[in-house]
Amino acid sequence: xxxxxxxxxxxxxxxxxxxxxxxxxxxxxxxxxxxxxxxxxxxxxxxxxxxxxxxxxxxxxxxxxxxxxxxxxxxxxxxxxxxxxxxxxxxxxxxxxxxxxxxxxxxxxxxxxxxxxxxxxxxxxxxxxxxxxxxxxxxxxxxxxxxxxxxxxxxxxxxxxxxxxxxxxxxxxxxxxxxxxxxxxxxxxxxxxxxxxxxxxxxxxxxxxxxxxxxxxxxxxxxxxxxxxxxxxxxxxxxxxxxxxxxxxxxxxxxxxxxxxxxxxxxxxxxxxxxxxxxxxxxxxxxxxxxxxxxxxxxxxxxxxxxxxxxxxxxxxxxxxxxxxxxxxxxxxxxxxxxxxxxxxxxxxxxxxxxxxxxxxxxxxxxxxxxxxxxxxxxxxxxxxxxxxxxxxxxxxxxxxxxxxxxxxxxxxxxxxxxxxxxxxxxxxxxxxxxxxxxxxxxxxxxxxxxxxxxxxxxxxxxxxxxxxxxxxxxxxxxxxxxxxxxxxxxxxxxxxxxxxxxxxxxxxxx
Amino acid sequence: xxxxxxxxxxxxxxxxxxxxxxxxxxxxxxxxxxxxxxxxxxxxxxxxxxxxxxxxxxxxxxxxxxxxxxxxxxxxxxxxxxxxxxxxxxxxxxxxxxxxxxxxxxxxxxxxxxxxxxxxxxxxxxxxxxxxxxxxxxxxxxxxxxxxxxxxxxxxxxxxxxxxxxxxxxxxxxxxxxxxxxxxxxxxxxxxxxxxxxxxxxxxxxxxxxxxxxxxxxxxxxxxxxxxxxxxxxxxxxxxxxxxxxxxxxxxxxxxxxxxxxxxxxxxxxxxxxxxxxxxxxxxxxxxxxxxxxxxxxxxxxxxxxxxxxxxxxxxxxxxxxxxxxxxxxxxxxxxxxx
Numbered sequence: 097x098x099x100x101x102x103x104x105x106x107x108x109x110x111x112x113x114x115x116x117x118x119x120x121x122x123x124x125x126x127x128x129x130x131x132x133x134x135x136x137x138x139x140x141x142x143x144x145x146x147x148x149x150x151x152x153x154x155x156x157x158x159x160x161x162x163x164x165x166x167x168x169x170x171x172x173x174x175x176x177x178x179x180x181x182x183x184x185x186x187x188x189x190x191x192x193x194x195x196x197x198x199x200x201x202x203x204x205x206x207x208x209x210x211x212x213x214x215x216x217x218x219x220x221x222x223x224x225x226x227x228x229x230x231x232x233x234x235x236x237x238x239x240x241x242x243x244x245x246x247x248x249x250x251x252x253x254x255x256x257x258x259x260x261x262x263x264x265x266x267x268x269x270x271x272x273x274x275x276x277x278x279x280x281x282x283x284x285x286x287x288x289x290x291x292x293x294x295x296x297x298x299x300x301x302x303x304x305x306x307x308x309x310x311x312x313x314x315x316x317x318x319x320x321x322x323x324x325x326x327x328x329x330x331x332x333x334x335x336x337x338x339x340x341x342x343x344x345x346x347x348x349x350x351x352x353x354x355x356x357x358x359x360x361x362x363x364x365x366x367x368x369x370x371x372x373x374x375x376x377x378x379x380x381x382x383x384x385x386x387x388x389x390x391x392x393x394x395x396x397x398x399x400x401x402x403x404x405x406x407x408x409x410x411x412x413x414x415x416x417x418x419x420x421x422x423x424x425x426x427x428x429x430x431x432x433x434x435x436x437x438x439x440x441x442x443x444x445x446x447x448x449x450x451x452x453x454x455x456x457x458x459x460x461x462x463x464x465x466x467x468x469x470x471x472x473x474x475x476x477x478x479x480x481x482x483x484x485x486x487x488x489x490x491x492x493x494x495x496x497x498x499x500x501x502x503x504x505x506x507x508x509x510x511x512x513x514x515x516x517x518x519x520x521x522x523x524x525x526x527x528x529x530x531x532x533x534x535x536x537x538x539x540x541x542x543x544x545x546x547x548x549x550x551x552x553x554x555x556x557x558x559x560x561x562x563x564x565x566x567x568x569x570x571x572x573x574x575x576x577x578x579x580x581x582x583x584x585x586x587x588x589x590x591x592x593x594x595x596x597x598x599x600x601x602x603x604x605x606x607x
Numbered sequence: 608x609x610x611x612x613x614x615x616x617x618x619x620x621x622x623x624x625x626x627x628x629x630x631x632x633x634x635x636x637x638x639x640x641x642x643x644x645x646x647x648x649x650x651x652x653x654x655x656x657x658x659x660x661x662x663x664x665x666x667x668x669x670x671x672x673x674x675x676x677x678x679x680x681x682x683x684x685x686x687x688x689x690x691x692x693x694x695x696x697x698x699x700x701x702x703x704x705x706x707x708x709x710x711x712x713x714x715x716x717x718x719x720x721x722x723x724x725x726x727x728x729x730x731x732x733x734x735x736x737x738x739x740x741x742x743x744x745x746x747x748x749x750x751x752x753x754x755x756x757x758x759x760x761x762x763x764x765x766x767x768x769x770x771x772x773x774x775x776x777x778x779x780x781x782x783x784x785x786x787x788x789x790x791x792x793x794x795x796x797x798x799x800x801x802x803x804x805x806x807x808x809x810x811x812x813x814x815x816x817x818x819x820x821x822x823x824x825x826x827x828x829x830x831x832x833x834x835x836x837x838x839x840x841x842x843x844x845x846x847x848x849x850x851x852x853x854x855x856x857x858x859x860x861x862x863x864x865x866x867x868x869x870x871x872x873x874x875x876x877x878x879x880x881x882x883x884x885x886x887x888x889x890x891x892x893x894x895x896x897x898x899x900x901x902x903x904x905x906x907x908x909x910x911x912x913x914x915x916x917x918x919x920x921x922x923x924x925x926x927x928x929x930x931x932x933x934x935x936x937x938x939x940x941x942x943x944x945x946x
Binding site: 429 | 813814815816818819821822825826828829830831832834835836892893
């Protein structure tokens with residue numbers, strides 16, 4: 097065994113990022129690390145790279161224990177090199193300079209340029225890379241820059257290279273070149289930890305895999321004999337079942353309809369998801385689930401509906417009539433749409449600011465005298481109302497939200513949206529990173545909202561969650577909606593097939 | 608810088624679990640009142656050195672000096688809370704006051720008394736300049752550091768153009784009263800500063816706008832997703848600081864009986880220092896008018912006290928510089944180990 101990680105623990109304020117994670121990488125294998133966003137992959141990678149220290153657990157490289165306090169440089173010198181999605185290259189410097197940055201070969205205390213270029217050339221030749229070591233990195237394509245990162249890893253005599261989404265910005269032809277390099281490295285006994293959400297690549301390239309879900313270790317095994325659907329099951333399935341608590345068919349009027357939303361964002365952002373002709377309807381009093389893998393277009397469509405992002409084409413039908421898609425979140429809110437975003441910390445919370453500030457900010461309009469002066473009595477009453485209704489545990493209204501647990505933070509953000517009395521409530525990953533008890537409470541809140549006549553859209557990477565709360569489920573795959581399933585009759589197999597393979601089966605009975 | 612800040616705050620929140628209670632309460636106390644205590648100590652020190660330091664006359668002098676840049680510092684507090692900065696406040700002050708002086712002295716425009724014309728012109732020009740800074744920053748999506756760095760030389764150059772670089776001097780009694788007069792024994796600029804600071808405090812503490820600037824500085828993406836019009840709020844903070852720079856320009860020309868193209872040179876540093884010593888973070892989301900007033904007073908007291916002690920002017924700059932760095936270093940330390 098080259099690398100063994102045992103029972104790794106890591107917490108952040110309000111989130112348990114890793115809880116007892118294991119990872120075993122053998123010498124000379126390509127090991128896929130799988131999991132949805134928020135499963136804990138990035139945290140584990142940072143711990144392996146020495147960018148963060150684990151709270152508990154052991155890391156062993158070839159049987160020797162690694163010090164959790166190692167710096168990234170010490171890890172690199174030990175032979176563990178990480179290639180991040182955002183490269184760590186200096187664009188104005190040459191290929192060779194980047195490869196030997198900070199460790200340039202010297203003679204009499206001065207840089208020995210000739211030796212540096214020779215050694216760089218030797219490594220590039222060895223890897224079969226046709227790159228000029230004198231060329232400035234800025235003139236290289238993204239794929240070539242990635243090769244420089246790999247060559248740089250080899251200057252450390254890397255035994256384990258960690259690649260985070262290496263194909264995210266590559267064309268198909270470039271992916272083939274990457275495969276060749278990875279196989280070449282493997283043949284020379286170098287191990288690779290390969291992180292990707294393109295599961296086909298796992299089948300094509302990887303030997304073994306480890307799956308994380310919600311900060312926990314789910315499974316490891318050989319890739320041989322597995323299909324994409326098997327991997328999907330491990331990533332989004334769940335052993336613990338939720339009690340199904342739906343709004344039970346109190347479906348009212350059509351509240352929102354988006355038609356033919358299409359977007360080709362790739363010109364400006366190579367990571368953008370292309371959306372094709374997406375049409376969705378939501379009715380008052382129902383929970384509509386958005387199921388699909390990361391990158392399938394669920395979050396993207398939700399943000400377009402809310403006005404947070406733009407799309408190239410599409411119209412929206414909101415109660416009164418058809419109109420152009422909304423252009424900003426404030427238009428979304430004015431039109432009765434509220435969004436609890438995917439990433440609590442980055443997009444939801446003002447971490448250092450009080451719970452009241454976090455909860456009431458968008459509804460202050462209604463709590464202010466002459467629209468200007470905040471009525472603090474009314475504000476306190478509002479916070480108190482939701483504290484009781486959602487059973488939010490808080491030391492006081494003025495406690496910074498960053499000090500609450502993830503579940504309570506999420507309840508504050510839900511209360512923020514509920515206080516706006518929306519007609520459409522969109523909740524993206526309602527229970528990511530929160531404990532199981534709080535999850536059930538959040539589910540209850542969502543279905544209660546639907547019962548009170550709100551149209552609720554729930555996006556989740558956890559199928560059991562989607563199945564527990566949804567009256568209808570829209571399944572997304574690679575920027576298209578591949579099916580619409582009734583929540584009562586949905587089963588994991590059907591949903592997974594639609595998510596992974598996308599047969600347009602006759603499952604639209606619910607519509 | 609953002610990521611580092613977030614990391615730091617994340618660590619700060621983990622810390623109390625590991626520390627004993629007695630450990631952080633002292634740090635917390637100093638973090639909150641440290642600058643104020645330091646101000647008192649500095650005053651005591653200067654008084655021991657020279658009893659005249661606390662004479663009414665000298666106190667009035669200090670407060671009048673402080674008031675002129677303090678007025679701007681109130682606006683700068685808002686800017687810095689949104690994670691922005693305005694480097695052009697000194698130049699805005701000069702341009703607004705030169706324009707106002709030109710209007711009443713050279714162009715002979717007047718409605719009502721000259722002081723009213725000058726006051727309105729100065730404030731309006733400042734607000735327009737601030738609006739331009741805000742629009743340039745939000746429309747082109749350029750950091751405010753850059754747009755206001757440009758503004759700093761643009762408006763300085765423009766104020767030179769107005770009278771070929773020369774001052775415009777000699778105003779009537781009514782105008783000079785704004786700089787040298789007193790109400791119930793309190794110098795007029797001090798009264799103006801108190802009113803501006805009180806208004807600033809009310810805005811910060813009791814209005815939606817106040818909440819919005821903290822939200823934008825705390826997490827701009829979350830602010831956008833809660834429906835705030837981020838660009839409009841950002842533009843208005845630059846407009847406010849511009850308007851107050853114009854007001855300060857008016858007070859300064861009234862005090863000196865002269866508008867000068869080189870007025871307010873290096874004011875941006877003094878103003879930003881006041882806000883930062885007062886506990887605001889350039890990363891945004893933190894700070895307040897109360898702290899800013901203490902910061903402005905501290906700088907005023909130091910400059911004045913060192914002069915009275917006969918300390919070389921060059922040393923004064925060094926002392927103030929050291930204090931800025933220490934104040935921020937302590938703040939960072941307290942955030943990491945306190946709370």
